[in-house]
Amino acid sequence: MLLSVEDLERSFGGVRALDGAALQVKPGEVHGLIGPNGAGKTTLLNVVSGLFRPTRGRIVMGGERIDGMPPYRIAALGITRTYQNIRLFPGLSALENVMVGAHLVRRGDTFRRLFFLPSARADEARAREAAMRLLARVGLADRAHHLVSALSYGDQRRVEIARALASAPRLVLLDEPTAGMNAAEVQAVAAVIRQVASEGQSVVLVEHNVQLVMSVSDRITVLNFGKVIAHGEPRHVASHPEVIAAYLGSEA
Amino acid sequence: MPGFLLAYQSLLAFIGLNGLLALSVYCTLCCGQLSLANAGFMAIGAYTGALLTQNAHAPFPLALLAGALLPALVAVPLGLPVLRLRGVFLAIATIGFGEVVRLSFVNWSYTNGALGLVAIPRKTDLWMIWVALAAVMFGLARLRGSRAGYALEAIREDEAAARTMGIPSTQYKVAMFVLGAAIAGLAGVLEAHLTYMVSPGGYGFSRAVDMLVYAVVGGDTIFYGPVAGAAFLTVLPEALRGAGRALGLAPGPLRLFLNGAILLAVILFLPNGIVSLPRTLRALRLRRASRAALG
Numbered sequence: 001m002l003l004s005v006e007d008l009e010r011s012f013g014g015v016r017a018l019d020g021a022a023l024q025v026k027p028g029e030v031h032g033l034i035g036p037n038g039a040g041k042t043t044l045l046n047v048v049s050g051l052f053r054p055t056r057g058r059i060v061m062g063g064e065r066i067d068g069m070p071p072y073r074i075a076a077l078g079i080t081r082t083y084q085n086i087r088l089f090p091g092l093s094a095l096e097n098v099m100v101g102a103h104l105v106r107r108g109d110t111f112r113r114l115f116f117l118p119s120a121r122a123d124e125a126r127a128r129e130a131a132m133r134l135l136a137r138v139g140l141a142d143r144a145h146h147l148v149s150a151l152s153y154g155d156q157r158r159v160e161i162a163r164a165l166a167s168a169p170r171l172v173l174l175d176e177p178t179a180g181m182n183a184a185e186v187q188a189v190a191a192v193i194r195q196v197a198s199e200g201q202s203v204v205l206v207e208h209n210v211q212l213v214m215s216v217s218d219r220i221t222v223l224n225f226g227k228v229i230a231h232g233e234p235r236h237v238a239s240h241p242e243v244i245a246a247y248l249g250s251e252a
Numbered sequence: 253m254p255g256f257l258l259a260y261q262s263l264l265a266f267i268g269l270n271g272l273l274a275l276s277v278y279c280t281l282c283c284g285q286l287s288l289a290n291a292g293f294m295a296i297g298a299y300t301g302a303l304l305t306q307n308a309h310a311p312f313p314l315a316l317l318a319g320a321l322l323p324a325l326v327a328v329p330l331g332l333p334v335l336r337l338r339g340v341f342l343a344i345a346t347i348g349f350g351e352v353v354r355l356s357f358v359n360w361s362y363t364n365g366a367l368g369l370v371a372i373p374r375k376t377d378l379w380m381i382w383v384a385l386a387a388v389m390f391g392l393a394r395l396r397g398s399r400a401g402y403a404l405e406a407i408r409e410d411e412a413a414a415r416t417m418g419i420p421s422t423q424y425k426v427a428m429f430v431l432g433a434a435i436a437g438l439a440g441v442l443e444a445h446l447t448y449m450v451s452p453g454g455y456g457f458s459r460a461v462d463m464l465v466y467a468v469v470g471g472d473t474i475f476y477g478p479v480a481g482a483a484f485l486t487v488l489p490e491a492l493r494g495a496g497r498a499l500g501l502a503p504g505p506l507r508l509f510l511n512g513a514i515l516l517a518v519i520l521f522l523p524n525g526i527v528s529l530p531r532t533l534r535a536l537r538l539r540r541a542s543r544a545a546l547g
Contacts, residue, residue, distance in 0.1 A: 075418035089409035100406040104418040
């Protein structure tokens with residue numbers, strides 16, 4: 001297992017957003033994370049990426065315990081993410097946003113730049129090219145120099161995906177990456193997700209578009225009220241009675 | 253020396269000094285931190301330098317070095333806890349630090365308490381101030397576009413998101429706080445050896461606010477903004493001296509009134525400072541042109 005989340009609990013006041021949740025992600029797989037509104041999907045991503053501390057439980061990434069670590073160390077261990085409520089750096093261009101995402105794979109160059117060393121210039125050019133390639137991969141090469149605040153909703157989500165991929169993470173957490181996109185854009189994002197997984201990186205995909213999750217995921221975990229109610233292959237999960245009940249809201 | 257330089261020597265010196273002070277505030281502003289500690293750091297630098305040259309007869313370069321290093325050393329243990337505070341709480345904590353520094357000097361008999369040190373040897377030449385300013389501007393210009401430069405911009409825009417990109421934001425914030433302290437201390441030594449004196453009253457709250465106003469009026473998103481703001485607000489009272497006399501106003505109140513009015517106007521109409529004026533005008537013209545084209 002690349003990422004192993006066990007018995008995770010996180011409460012806000014009296015509300016248990018996560019109540020013993022678990023998640024197992026293998027290397028190179030797309031893992032769908034679904035559930036009704038308020039099931040705890042985003043909270044789970046927030047705890048895994050270190051924005052919230054868990055109140056109980058363990059998170060192990062590549063053999064190392066990461067629960068309670070600060071977010072920048074978790075990122076350094078290879079977990080990056082996108083946000084449901086887009087959190088780009090609004091004053092920067094699309095390209096600059098992706099360059100920030102490359103922080104972990106860029107060498108420090110402040111002192112080399114003070115002396116105009118050629119290696120610093122070469123590093124910068126390489127980082128810029130890598131960022132451009134990522135923007136091209138998500139279909140935004142022509143908008144690289146636009147301020148992200150001037151981009152459409154769907155474009156902003158794609159910049160976020162490029163930014164999350166810029167440090168070559170072992171695991172990317174995508175929080176509703178296709179919200180607000182049209183069908184063609186959704187297909188393009190699905191292709192990017194499959195391609196990322198085919199290169200050995202893992203993806204955790206939180207998504208309301210059930211059709212997309214079913215078609216793109218290798219395995220799926222279903223949360224409801226902070227607990228796992230089903231997990232396994234998409235076919236198995238789709239026919240699980242508790243999942244159907246949770247989605248239809250019946251008392252089955 | 254040409255006549256112009258001679259006539260405006262002290263004005264040029266203060267433009268340079270205020271530029272340095274504005275840049276010291278910019279160091280923290282550029283990563284989104286509102287710190288008002290720099291008058292305190294300036295005081296530590298000024299007293300350190302003045303005591304070294306006056307009492308120990310140390311060479312001036314050594315005084316400059318010590319006056320920059322000591323505030324930087326103080327900034328490390330101060331920055332680590334206070335930079336965890338956000339927004340207005342950081343401002344309040346750093347005002348508190350400035351007052352502690354000022355009151356310490358008021359109550360320290362070794363430095364003559366509230367009277368301060370006088371008859372400091374004159375060691376500062378105009379060129380030193382401008383070389384220091386140029387060096388700091390060069391460093392900040394090269395920081396832009398570096399890995400650290402991108403990290404600082406990211407922290408300013410959204411610190412939590414920056415941290416999930418692997419950016420250790422506290423380290424960056426403390427580093428810039430320390431750099432700002434060193435620059436303020438250096439400016440303090442230079443000023444002390446230009447005006448022959450230091451006294452605690454010169455490093456109070458209003459001094460800290462002055463530096464902040466230079467940076468905000470000039471523009472705190474790019475390294476030359478604070479320098480432009482400092483130059484503008486330093487030259488303005490001189491330029492208006494004649495106008496004030498004609499209106500029968502004392503220069504002091506007129507300066508304060510104008511500074512306040514300019515600050516308000518900049519915050520309302522030019523949130524990125526006076527250096528963004530050309531860009532804002534261009535955008536305005538474009539909008540007007542497109543509106544005319546649409547009828």
